[in-house]
Amino acid sequence: MPQQTQITPVNSNDQTDANVVSISNTKLYVLDTNILLHEPLAFTSFKENDVVVPMTVLEELDYIKDSNKDVARDARVSIRAMEDLLHDATPEQMLAGVSMSGLGAGENGPTGALSIFADLLMPDNQQIFTSNENDNRIINVALHLQVKLAPRQVILVTKDINMRLKAKGAGMGLVEDYRRDQLISDIKYLCKGYHVFEGNFWEKVQLVESHTEGRDTIHNIPRSVLPEAYINEFLIDETRQFAGIVESITSNSLEVLDLGYERLMSRRAWGISPKNIGQAMALHSLLDPHIDLCILTGPAGSGKTLLALAAALEMVIEKNMYDKIIVTRSTPEIAESIGFLPGTEEEKMAPWLAAITDSLEVLHKNDENTKGSMSYIMEKANIQFKSVNFMRGRSIQNAIVILDESQNLTASQLKTIITRCGEGTKLICGGNLAQIDSNYLSAVTSGLTYIVEKFKNFSGSATFNLDGVVRSRLAEFAEKEL
16 A cells, blocks of 8 residues: 555545645645646656645546657556556555656655545635636645635646746746756857867966877866866867867866867868857867767757768768767648658658758759759668657667757657667768747757756867858848847
């Protein structure tokens, strides 16, 4: 039998009050459906505090789990996790609360209780919203508990901004977003992949030890020069006299490989050269076989897809370092069921991967027969278009995987794709955090933001924020002014 906590009904003779837990010093969190879709095990993340899941949330999860939506799997995972905890509980225990102790690891595990609130049984005179929309029913639960358990803190947790506004307008004192998945508080704090020194680099660095390894020059500089440095972070200065990359870090020093500003700008891949220093730094790591994960962020027109494709073609065809190129991306919800489109999987995905074919066309626009060149290169490089929904379960060996529009993926979805990469595979993730289409994500909760922060100290990854729009002066003006 599950362990029942001291969360007992206030009045067991009242059908409505039987759902209300007793006053406690801990907080009570009422979860919206989108929290469990965003992170299926979110109900275990509130430590010593109690969690209430309204029956309406279970109904929504039940509807979504059998749908073709990308979050259907997350709905099923959440339902199974709650069932594992509550399967031995009696109806009375489920309403009163079942302890979640033992679900987590060590001292960080939850010690509060999970309960189900039968909001369908609430009488009309206890509901602020009389319309039957699901959001309104969940808000009614939070408002009801806020009154019954005062002065205990009752908090509604939802990622729906409009729902937060409605709840506050209806009198809900505490309404929050789910922030456990946020590694940064604002997107402006996201790692850019490089650090720019004011003035001349050598004026900032007075103490340095340098040595050569073959043709490479390596500088050992004090850690105090850049205390927050991380592996594979580029170092440049405003005078364009120095460009280097952090190769290793100790408690007292940084080991910096001197790349040379002009040498960095002269890198080429598949006939293209970088148009700014940001592209040059990105291209350097894209062509580095020791970097397994390259993350490219930046606005539309900054060259993310073109650089990724050019580097991939260079390494697959010219250098014969990889066997194939796999291109995938998150698809809008309307396109998640690609079976309605005609043709093979590659043909079905083609409309959603037009950015790749557009970039191929740019790379071969000067050829005598552009269309023929594109067909030849796609066959020569073994370019495959795959749906991100079908990446689960695969093991991809010795390939370059280009994941476009990754800002629309959650951390768990990106984990699924990253863990598919086998020996000798390089993953390139590109995305624009200003163009998130998902209803459940923001710039700070996107999986792209999550992996930028999580992988910044991993020696096999590199991150770049491309902040210059090079597509056209029209695109550049639009990015700045609109």
